Amino acid sequence: MELNCVNLKDIINPTPPEVKGSDKNEEKNREGVNHAAEITPDLQPILDYAIKEMFNIHMQASQTIWDMKMFDSEFKRQGSGFIVCYTNDEHKKLDKTASKGFICVDNMKLDLKSKIIAFFIFYTILDEMHILDITVAKNEQSKGIGTFMLDYILRKYINLGIKYFYLEVRVSNARAINLYKKFGFKIFMLRKGYYDDNKEDALCMVKEAV
Numbered sequence: 001m002e003l004n005c006v007n008l009k010d011i012i013n014p015t016p017p018e019v020k021g022s023d024k025n026e027e028k029n030r031e032g033v034n035h036a037a038e039i040t041p042d043l044q045p046i047l048d049y050a051i052k053e054m055f056n057i058h059m060q061a062s063q064t065i066w067d068m069k070m071f072d073s074e075f076k077r078q079g080s081g082f083i084v085c086y087t088n089d090e091h092k093k094l095d096k097t098a099s100k101g102f103i104c105v106d107n108m109k110l111d112l113k114s115k116i117i118a119f120f121i122f123y124t125i126l127d128e129m130h131i132l133d134i135t136v137a138k139n140e141q142s143k144g145i146g147t148f149m150l151d152y153i154l155r156k157y158i159n160l161g162i163k164y165f166y167l168e169v170r171v172s173n174a175r176a177i178n179l180y181k182k183f184g185f186k187i188f189m190l191r192k193g194y195y196d197d198n199k200e201d202a203l204c205m206v207k208e209a210v
Helices: 007-011 023-033 044-063 067-075 145-159 174-182
Strands: 003-006 080-087 117-127 128-138 164-171 188-191 202-208
Touching: 003 007, 003 145, 007 044, 007 080, 007 202, 044 067, 044 080, 044 117, 044 128, 067 080, 067 174, 128 145, 145 174, 164 174, 174 202
Parallel strands: 128 164
Antiparallel strands: 003 080, 080 117, 117 128, 164 202, 188 202
16 A cells, blocks of 8 residues: 655645754754745645645544644644645555555655545654644554554654654553554653543653654
């Protein structure tokens, strides 16, 4: 199964090449991570489509609900990132063993016929990434897509100079907690009553790039 991940901000303002090296190079690369949205008319339809699909996935699969205004506001925010995971294999269905056959195709075009199956929202400050939301479409869960996305994101943004990755996760979300631990995230704090919907506690986790 051919999949690709793309940051919608990179469609608007492409990031510099991924070059890992001196602090000077990493600072230059982070300029690409921290850009703001500048949308031209020719890009508007695909961005509207992608954000709408992200919102639909969010509404169906997330327990913590954002409204569309929050999506739009976060997209326009300096330093934010909206990564979509998608396929153009319209006639192929993902199965529970699909992760073994995922191929990342960097030149796969995102268009109005692409099937968006997961997304990832974050913002960056200097060499830190704060993960706000990572969601897989409800009918595509338990197939390894979350693992595929997180692996892609960590590899890409470590190469762009990000050194610390932070997130919060519900204490009841054992599947997500186990996934994050698999990628080296560690619990450093408990936030009591963090989630507004049911006052559930959140685990704060961090991964340090090595």
